Amino acid sequence: MPLNCLVYASLATQKFTDDQLLSLLKKARDNNERLDITGMLLYRDGFFMQVLEGDLDDIEELFDVIADDSRHSDIIVVYKKPIKQRSFAKWTMGFNKIDDKNIESIKGFTQFLKNPTPEFFKQNASEAEALLDQFKHQLLF
Secondary structure, three states, X not given: OOEEEEEEEEEEOOOOOHHHHHHHHHHHHHHHHHHOOEEEEEEEOXXXXXXXXXXXXXXXXXXXXXXXXXXXXXXXXXXXEEEOOOOOOOOOXXXXXXXXXXXXXXXXXXXXXXXXXXXXXXXXXXXXXXXXXXXXXXXXX
């Protein structure tokens, strides 16, 4: 089965607490394990970016569920493409929370991370890929 990845960005309709994020991650990890989907989720003050890796039909179906979730707005597919191997093979859903403490330590830090928007990443897909790659080795929980 050929592998694909889908990266999206969205804004939360309200900011998530750490407990809400943990609950979201538990559900995502359970679902993704069942579907053989891997990936990572980044969160910053109501901004989400997520990469999903797996069978194209499975990741598109999961993305449709995510897109219908009322906790999201301004959801945009940043890119979708075939891949030769998984970048996040070890995680059913890795996670990192970008905050003011770690934002300036991000390689290539630019002002867009202070107030990120889905549209920026849609227009700059390579920035999204670089950001996800940067956090691949710095997972929180």
